[in-house]
Amino acid sequence: MLTILFDGIAYGMVLFVLGCGLSVTMGLMNFVNLAHGAFAMLGGYVAVLAMQRLGLPFLASLPLAFLAAALVGIVLERLVYRPMYAKSHLDQVMFSIGLVFMAVAGTDWLMGSTQQFIRLPAWLQGRFEIAGIGIGRYRLFVIAICGLLAISLHWGFTRTRFGSRLRAAVDDARVARGLGIPVNRLFAVTFALGSGLAGLGGALGIELMGLDPTFPLKFMIYFLIVVTVGGTSSITGPFFAAMLLGLADVLGKYLVPQLGAFIIYALMVMLLIIRPHGLFARGRA
Amino acid sequence: MTHRRMVLTGILGVALAASADGAALAQEAVKIGLVLPMTGPFASTGRQIDAAVKLFLAREGAVHGGRKLEVILKDDAGNADATRRLAQELVVNDKVSVLAGFGLTPLAMATAQIATQAKVPEVVMAAATASITEASPYIVRTSFTLPQASEPMADWAWANGIKKVFTVVTDYGPGIDAETSFAGKFKAAGGSVESVRVPLRNPDFAPFLQRVSEAKPDALFVFVPSGVGAQFMKQFVERGLDKAGIKLIGPGDVVDDDILEGIGEVALGAITTHHYSAAHDSPANKAFVADFQKANPGMRPNFMAVGGYDGMRLVAEALKATKGDASGEKLIAAMKGASWESPRGPVRIDPETRDIIQNVYVRKTQKVGSELHNVEFATIPNVKDPVKARK
Amino acid sequence: MSAAAFEARVREALRAGRRWYPAEFLFWLAAFAAFLLLPGQLLLLNEVAILALFALSLDLVLGYAGIVSLGHAAFLGMGAYAAGLLARHVTADPLAGLACGMAAAGLLGLATSPLVLRGSDLTRLMVTLGVALILYELANSFASVTGGADGLQGIMMAPVLGLFDFDLFGRTAYLYSLSVLFLLFLVARRVVGSPFGLSLRAIRDNPLRASASGVPNGRRLAAVYALAAAYAGAAGALLAQTTQFVSLDVLDFHRSADLMLVLIIGGAGYLYGGLVGAIAFKLLQDGIASLTPQYWMFWIGLFLVLFVLGGREVIHGAVRAVVGRVARFGRGAAR
DSSP: OHHHHHHHHHHHHHHHHHHHHHHHHHHHHOOOOTTHHHHHHHHHHHHHHHHHTSOOOHHHHHHHHHHHHHHHHHHHIIIIIGGGTTSOHHHHHHHHHHHHHHHHHHHHHHHOSSOOOOOOOGGGSSEEEETTEEEEHHHHHHHHHHHHHHHHHHHHHHHSHHHHHHHHHHHOHHHHHHTTOOHHHHHHHHHHHHHHHHHHHHHHHHHHHOOOTTHHHHHHHHHHHHHHHHOSSOSHHHHHHHHHHHHHHHHHHHHOTTTTTHHHHHHHHHHHHHOTTOTTOOOOO | OOHHHHHHHHHHHHHHHHHHHHHHHOOSOEEEEEEEOOSSTTHHHHHHHHHHHHHHHHHHOSEETTEEEEEEEEEOTTOHHHHHHHHHHHHHTSOOSEEEEOOSHHHHHHHHHHHHHHTOOEEESSOOOGGGGGSOTTEEESSOOHHHHHHHHHHHHHHTTOOEEEEEEESSHHHHHHHHHHHHHHHHHTOEEEEEEEOSSOSOOHHHHHHHHHHOOSEEEEEOOTTTHHHHHHHHHHTTTTTTTOEEEEEGGGGOHHHHHHHGGGGTTOEEEESOOTTOOSHHHHHHHHHHHHHSTTOOOOHHHHHHHHHHHHHHHHHHHTTTOOOHHHHHHHHTTOEEEETTEEEEEOTTTOOEEEEEEEEEEEEETTEEEEEEEEEEEEEOOHHHHHO | OOHHHHHHHHHHHHHHHHOOOHHHHHHHHHHHHHHHHOGGGHHHHHHHHHHHHHHHHHIIIIIITOOOOSOTHHHHHHHHHHHHHHHHHTOOOHHHHHHHHHHHHHHHHHHHHHHHTSSOHHHHHHHHHHHHHHHHHHHHHOHHHHOGGGOBOOOOOOOBTTTBOOOTTSHHHHHHHHHHHHHHHHHHHHHHHSHHHHHHHHHHHOHHHHHHTTOOHHHHHHHHHHHHHHHHHHHHHHHHHHHTOBOGGGGSHHHHHHHHHHHHHHOSSSSHHHHHHHHHHHHHHHHHHHHOTTTHHHHHHHHHHHIIIIIHHHHHHHHHHHHHHHHHHHHHHHO
C-alpha cells in the first residue's frame, strides 16, 4: 500500500515538472499553450539521442534535454508565439494544436513511430526495501530531483527579485508594465524556463510514461488538469494538483482497476464544479 | 423489392459483371486495396505490413495466374470510420478485387459489411480477435487469433509446474480474448487464475504490477498491444517481480520482434507462445528476414510483417488456382483450403472458418550473438483457432 | 416615434435578417447538384455533410452564444451510440434512430449545461473536455452494451422512409444526410434570426448588459446548449446510420479538435461558416492524405498555424468580396 503511495508521488512529481511551466506562462500571458507537451517530447527525444548516438551518460543527457527545450522555447516565443498574445483564446488553442500536429508528424518522420527507450545506469535500476516498503531506485531519484526543483522554484518565485516581478506581472501585466517591469523580456525568460522544465520532465518521464511521437497529444490532458486544478498564480498550486493527480490516478487504478482511467477525469470535473477557478487559486476580483 | 432497390441492384450487378468480363480478358491488373494505419499510435503495424507487401512483389514478381497485381495503399490512421469509407471507395471507385490490411479488430469489423455487400474478399493481415472471420463470409485471415496463441500457453504453463497465474491484459477485444481463452484452459487443467484488465491508454503500469506482486503468483500472463510491451517489461523488472520468482508468460505480442532490441535485457527469460519469430529456424525464414532487412535497414520483420507477406501470397495462390479469374466468389473459394510454406512454417486456410491453421511455437527470449531474439524450443503443430473449433 | 412605428421597424429589421440571399440559394443548389455531378465522391460528400451538421452545432454555441467547447464530441458520440443501439435492439428505421439520437444528446446537453455555464473560458474548455473524456471511458467500460474498443457491430438499417435502401455507392446516404442537414439548417436559421437568437448574441457580447435588460442569461444559454447538443446528436446518428457502425472514435478528443478547426477555417457566427469549413477541411484532409498518406497531420498543423498567424484575413477577405459581389448582383437584379 505504501509502495503504491510512493509510486503515486513519483508520478505526480514528474507531472509537476512537466506542467508547472505551462501554468506560469498561462498565468502570465493568459495564453493557452496546448503545445507545451511538444517541448516535453523534444526534451525526451534529445535525451534519447544524446544517450544512443553520442553515448552520453544518463545524468549528462538531462541538462541537455533542459537546454534544448529551453532554446527552442526562446526561438519559438520570439518568432511565432509573440503575435498570438493579442488574439482570442480560441485562436491560441487552434494555433497551439496546429503546432502539436506538426510536432507529432515531424517527429514521426524524423524518428519513426516506435517507442523510444533509454538504458538507465546500473545504480538507478532495481529497488530496495525499507520497513516493508518497496522503493524503486529510479522513482526515488525522480522524487529527489523534482522535489529539489519544486523547492527551488518556489523559493525563486517568492523570494527573488525575478520572482516578485513575475508575480506582479501575473497579477496585472498592464500595471506591471507601467511600473517599468520589462514584462516581455520577463515572459521570454519564463517561457524558456517553462519549456526547459517540460523538456527535463519529458526526459525523466521516459521510463515512467514512455515516449513516442503521440506524446504531446496523450499527455496534453494531464498537463491541462494540473494547470486548471492548480491555478496559475503560484508554484504550490500546480504542485499539489500534480500530486493529487498522480496519487489519485495510481491509487485509483490499484484499488478499483475496473474504473481505471475514469477516476482522474471525474476528479477534475468535480473539482472544477466546486472551485471553477482552480483548487489552489487565490481569489481574484 | 422496390423499384429503386431494383435499379441499384441492377447497377451493382452490371458493375460486377463488368469486372468479371475484364477478368475474362485477363490482361487488366488485379487491384488490391490495402488499408493500413500508416499514422497514429498503430503506425508501426502499418509500416511492417506495407514493407512486407512491397517485399512480396519484389521477390515473387507482380504477375500471378497471368494477372498483374496492383496494390493501392490507403491510410486510415487506425480510425474505423475512415477504414470503412476508404474500403468502400476502393470497391466503388477503384474497383479493387481484394481488400487487405486491417491493423486492428475494429477496423476489420467495420469493413465486414462492405466485403459481404460487394462480394469482395477481405484479407485480414493483422487483427487478431477470434470472432472477426465470423463477421462476413468473405473474410480470410493470414495473421493469427489470440486464443490460438494463448491456449497453448496454458498447456505449457501447467505442464511446467505453474499452478497460480495472474493475468494482466489490455482492456479491448484481443486482450479479453487472450485472458478468457488462457484462463478457461488453465482453470480446466486445475490451476487458479486472478485477472486484471488495463485500460487501452495507460501511461503507468505500476499500480497493476503492485497488485501482481502482492498476489505472489507463479507466473504473470500478459497481453498488451505491441509497442506498449517495452514499458511493461521494464516496470516488471523494476519492481523486482522477476527476482521474486514470477515467470513472465503470454502470447508473443509483448516481446514483439520489432521492438525487442529497445526493450533490452529486461526481456530475457520471458516465455511466450506465438506463431512467428524472426529467429524461426528455416531456410525460407532466413531468406525472408535477410531480404526484409536489406530492403528496410534498421527494421526487423515481426509477426505483422509475416501476416502481410502471407496475405499477398494467399491472393497470389488464389489467382493461380482460378487461372486469373478475380471475381470475389471464385477467389474466396480458391482461398479456402489453400496451403503454402510461409516464413513462419507450414500454414493452411481452414476451409470451414477461413481462419489460418498454423504451428504455434513456445519461445524463450535469449541473446543470440549480440541481439535479442525469441528462440523457439517447442512446437505445437497445426493449431486451429480454438474458439471456433469448439463451436 | 410612436410605439407602433417602432414595433414595425423592429419587425422589419428582424425580417431583413431572415431574408435569403441569392448566394445561399446557389450554395444549396450546388450541394444537391453534387449528387448528380460527382457520383464517385458521394461517400466523401456524405462525410462532409455530417461534419457540416456537426460544425453547425458548434457554431450555435460558439458563434452565437460565445461558449467555447473542446468536448463537443460527447454529443456526437451520444447521438451515434443512441441511434446505433436503437437500430440494433428496437427498430431499424433511420428516422426513429435520428430522433432518438437527437433526444439523447439533447438531454445530455441539458444535463451538463449547468457545468458549462460557469467559470471562465479556460474552465469551460476543461469541463467540456472532461465530460467528453468521461463519456469515452464510460463507453469503453460498458463494453457489453457499446462493444467497447471493438465498436458497436451489427447495425442493419432499414430503408429511409421504407423506400430508399442504403447502397454501397453512398447515394442514399448522401441524400439522406444532406436533407437532414438542410432541414436542421433551416431551423437553425430561423432560431438565430428570432428574438431568442438575438438575445443570445446580446449575452455573448455583453452578459452583464444583457441580464440588465431582462434577458435570463442562464436559461437562454442552457437552451441553446441543449439545442446544439441535439444537432450534434443528429450528426452522430447520421454517422452511425450511414456507416452502420459506431466506434469509440466518435467520442475521441481529435473529433472535438477537428471540429474547432473546421469552424475556425469557415469562421464562426454566420451559420455557413461550419458548412464552408467542413467542405474545406475534408477536401484538404482527403487531398493531403492521398498525396502523403503518412504525414498529412503535419500539413494540417502547418495550415492551422499559418491560418491563425495571418492567413485568415486573406481568405475571409477574398470570400467576403466574392459573396458581396454576388449579393450586390442579386439585389441589382431584383430591383
